[in-house]
Amino acid sequence: MTPSLNSIVSRLHLKQLRLLIALGDHGSLLQAAKQVALTQPGASKALQEIETTFGTALFNRTNRGLEPNEVGHCVIRYARLIHTDLAHLREEIVGILRGHGGRVAVGVIMGAVPLLTDAISALVERHPEMSVEIVEDTSATLLSQIDAGRLDLAICRTTISQTPQLYESVQLQDETLAVIANIHHPVGRAKKVTLKELAEYRWVVYRANMPMRLLLEREFRDAEIRFPLHLLETTSIFATLTLLQNNPSLVALVSIDVAQFFSRHGMTRSLPLKLASRSEPYELVTRKGAPLSPGARLLMDQLMISRSTTAAG
Template sequence: MIAALPSIVSRLRLKQLRLLIALDEQGSLHRAAEQVFISQPGATKSLHEIENTFGAELFTRNSQGLVPNDLGRCVIRYARLIHSDLAHLREEMVGILQGQGGRLSVGTIMGAVPMLMRALGRLRRKQPELSVEIVEDTSARLLGLVEQGRLDLAICRTSVSQRPDAYDALTLHPEQLTIVAHPDHPAGRAGMLSLADLSIYRWVVYPANMPMRLLLEREFSQCALEFPRYPVETASTFTMLSLLQEDPELVAVMPLAVAEFSEKFGIIRRLPLKLQSRSEPYGAVARRGSRLSAAALLLLEELQTEQLSA
């Protein structure tokens, strides 16, 4: 039976987490002990203490050494996260002392990437030694990272959460969508298109229940058209662009800002079809009541500038 949290917190030590990471990297107690500068008997004792702390065996012993089991892989994954968080903590403290603003972790959905890049570009010119981590993902996953404290801010939509009131929406930005395809797509030569004209082609679409997927489904429904069969589903910008490059007959819906950026480089072309539905705005989101870091406040100012210039 897994030990209770208070017991784990009171007994687990950081140097034990370093040993777990070393064991995963080395696969040998002897080599792991050398990596963390302790004796092999000391490493054996420490591993025994770790397993007693959690109340479970974390490794399988065999002739080749130690192999983490499912529980062990889980503990090692969190050991790495804790080690990484401590490194980020020190980095941010050094940055604050040196007046550099420290470290910033920000998440973004695909449609907000161009806006975020502009805001970060201005911020990094003001704070050239600021360390920045950018995570691109779906709104649901970004909100989870905000909730866990992994992100200072996320530019996404809170409506996808079952607890939208758990977050503060600090800015609000409209999003326009457009239909795109390969530059040589057959429909690209048309003067004006209807959704019926494009329903004969295969589509790249966002996964079910994502806002842009729901909008596209609504467009087809309003035109009394069947939603495309056998679509390719992805939430990845790069995957979507790669698919459109690979197959000149695919069609996709994409945020206008991303489409305009990609079209500059001849990767895609926008098709002459105006969507009737309006996309839900997105915003800069933080945990409700949380205190933003100095770097996050500076980024928020730049995002608000983007909002005013939109």
């Protein structure tokens, strides 16, 4: 029977977590003991205490050393996460004491990456000692990371959540969409292109049931055109760009901000197709009632300044 959480918390020590990480790195009790400044008998006793704490063996003893079993891999992974969180904790405390905001972890959906990076560039120029972690993913994943406390805030959409009341959100800006392609795409220099023409090409799109994908499907449905087959599905800007660079016949649906960034740097071309639909606005999202770190407040303030500048322009 797996011990209770209270039992694990009361018996597990941080030095034991360091030992688990070292065992995962070396697979040798002797090498792990040296790394954490224990004798080999001391490390052996500590490992026994750890396995007693979790109520199960974590390693298989072999002639090659210690090999983590499935539970062992799981425990080592969380030991690394806890160690990283403690490093971030120290970093944030140092930042607070020095008055520069410390650290912030922020999530972002693909289309809003240019908006976020512009704000971060302005922020770190004023606070050069500040550290920022950026996580790009889907709204659903980002919200789950906010729930778990792994992100301070995110630019995403709460409308995909079944419990949007759990979040504080402010609309940042509307998302306008654009179709992009390789600069050498067959219709790249056309003055006008239709959805029917582009239906003949292979599309790089978001996964099914995601807002941008649903919008594109609606465009095809309203135009009474069969939705393209043999799609390439990704939520990654870099994967989208690489695919377009490698294949001049592909087209992709992205936000206008991403399209303009790529065009500005000569990486892709925006095709002259005006879409009838608009995507849902970006939201600046935090967990309701959760305290905000100084770094998170600084970034939120900068994003609101960017929103005001965009609206004024």
